[in-house]
Amino acid sequence: MIEINDTIAAISSGLVPSAIGVIRISGPRSISILNELIPESRGVAPRVVRSGWVRRKEKNDNEEEKIDYVLYFYFKAPNSYTGEDMVELHGHGGKRNMERLLEVVLEKGARLAKPGEFTMRGFLKGKIDLPRAEAVMSVVCAKSERALRAAQAQLGGVLTKEVEEIRDIIVSQIARLEAGIDFPDDVEGLDLEREKLEEAEKRLETMIGKWKKSKFLSGGLKVVLSGRPNAGKSSLFNAFLGKNRALVDSEPGTTRDFIEAEMEIGGSLITFIDTAGIREGGSKVEAMGIKASWEVLKSADVVLFLVDENEIEYGQFLQIEKASEGAVFLPLLSKSDLGWKPSTKLEKILEGKRVIRVSVVTGEGLKELEGMLVEFAGGGLSLDEPLLLNLRHFKCVEKALEGV
Numbered sequence: 001m002i003e004i005n006d007t008i009a010a011i012s013s014g015l016v017p018s019a020i021g022v023i024r025i026s027g028p029r030s031i032s033i034l035n036e037l038i039p040e041s042r043g044v045a046p047r048v049v050r051s052g053w054v055r056r057k058e059k060n061d062n063e064e065e066k067i068d069y070v071l072y073f074y075f076k077a078p079n080s081y082t083g084e085d086m087v088e089l090h091g092h093g094g095k096r097n098m099e100r101l102l103e104v105v106l107e108k109g110a111r112l113a114k115p116g117e118f119t120m121r122g123f124l125k126g127k128i129d130l131p132r133a134e135a136v137m138s139v140v141c142a143k144s145e146r147a148l149r150a151a152q153a154q155l156g157g158v159l160t161k162e163v164e165e166i167r168d169i170i171v172s173q174i175a176r177l178e179a180g181i182d183f184p185d186d187v188e189g190l191d192l193e194r195e196k197l198e199e200a201e202k203r204l205e206t207m208i209g210k211w212k213k214s215k216f217l218s219g220g221l222k223v224v225l226s227g228r229p230n231a232g233k234s235s236l237f238n239a240f241l242g243k244n245r246a247l248v249d250s251e252p253g254t255t256r257d258f259i260e261a262e263m264e265i266g267g268s269l270i271t272f273i274d275t276a277g278i279r280e281g282g283s284k285v286e287a288m289g290i291k292a293s294w295e296v297l298k299s300a301d302v303v304l305f306l307v308d309e310n311e312i313e314y315g316q317f318l319q320i321e322k323a324s325e326g327a328v329f330l331p332l333l334s335k336s337d338l339g340w341k342p343s344t345k346l347e348k349i350l351e352g353k354r355v356i357r358v359s360v361v362t363g364e365g366l367k368e369l370e371g372m373l374v375e376f377a378g379g380g381l382s383l384d385e386p387l388l389l390n391l392r393h394f395k396c397v398e399k400a401l402e403g404v
Contacts, residue, residue: 083125
């Protein structure tokens, strides 16, 4: 169990080389630790910037070691990020210097903070609600423009506001219902009030309806390229990345293992995975790569199934489509620049499915395909609306809807 009444400290600015690095201290001994490290800080007023040398004095030794010249800030409880007395030391950045500063702080009795512990203390002190606390990590970990904007909107309270409004509607209706049971002659207009409950239900359904796409804002969309050997998977993979990351050769079976790369398209994070061509036979190493390809299909959000002029057997097509269950399955007619046309058999296999013709040589279909992937990744969602960004949010709203 994590102690919540002691004093904690950590490097809050990371350990990358930089001009400035920040040590954060929070808890009852924050100000006394500051006074011990920088004696002239005694009596410092809250939220006033001061500077001074952080010094270390060895036991039984009158000599002092100067550690770093820092700016220091004192935030008096409850007016701080954590709701506790809090101190920040702004020293010179860089891994070793930050580690030395943290070392002397810990020597004075602070405990090394666990990941997210400052935010947890702020939550426990009522300085921040749970969705906003979660949004802090989402902002820090955002890998795309839209992920960052969605996290910032949540940090700003857009989801909290929506949830509180829905909660108020439900609570008021419960109170009205109970009053109607206890005092039936004094409470009127229950039919009119039912409209408010229906409004709450509709707002919950709206958030759940957008979950199918909003869940990709934080984690990104996983797109797997699949198909027979030499169907053009690696060429398409390289075209998306804008560089030759995967080997391309006319000999089938060039890709022996899956290759993964992240990129941002239209502000959305998309992870492309190029897989080994699926076929019977081949070398032992190629067979291992094909086995990995089948496994990757199970975790895909979108499967781009490439078919070229060599086409594919109906049984194998169904097998791959079944392995992609739960993902968007999108057939692509590859190498369209060669002018080939699907046979009657292939047309029958693809009947009723949305199909895109693509060529990495002419660029045909690539923009259309990119647009579809961005849409799948939540590109059409307004980030100013309340969105569910993680599974906990979804489960809570789903449970609330069941209750309504």
